[in-house]
Amino acid sequence: MTTFTIQDVRKTFTNGEVNEQVLNGINLSQQQGEITALVGASGSGKSTLLTIAAGLQRASGGQVIFEGKNMTDMTQEGIRKIRASQFGFIFQSSHLVPFLTVEDQLMLMLHVSETKMSKREQKEEVIKVLKLVGMDHRKDAYPASLSGGEKQRVAIGRAIIHKPKMLFADEPTASLDSKRSKDVMILIRNLTKEFNITTLLVTHDEEMLSYADHVITMKDGLIIY
Structure with a gap:
């Protein structure tokens, strides 16, 4: 089933009197339960495309259909509600809240997504997800005591705790060594399949592409293959 469609998406940035066309009419569709990886040199437009797809910025033209x-055509509030309840995000940096424990990082996400679960059900779900990402034994730890790989595992748990339909990952392994990068990508792939999530991934690491179902190469704001 098609979850996500991008139709003729264009993006122009204005710098003084100069207009820079960053995306030049992108068409892309994604199926449920699949990982699509965007690759290309810096400046190719892949991160801009991801942020537009995720509703973090508006396109200058075209349509994003979820x-x-x-x-x-949605208001900012309408897009915000979709992001909070239906989308999950993983970035190069884990962006964990320094004064919250591992368990509370995920509890906060359940609060933001306006889950209908009771507090007891929320705690049970958090422990379940922490077990899935291999971090239940560190549930009371604070970010400062975690390794880079552990932080990213917590970030992945936080991204999927509310069972999103879409997962957006922007260079999720860029700050990790090769072993931890592989572990993180295996985890992302397994969770994508287990929860039937549609995942859009940006990466520079060619070794990570083997974990994707589809690889799309971008250059100068266009999909070239």
């Missing part, structure tokens, strides 16, 4: 809903 489960049949045209996000291009």
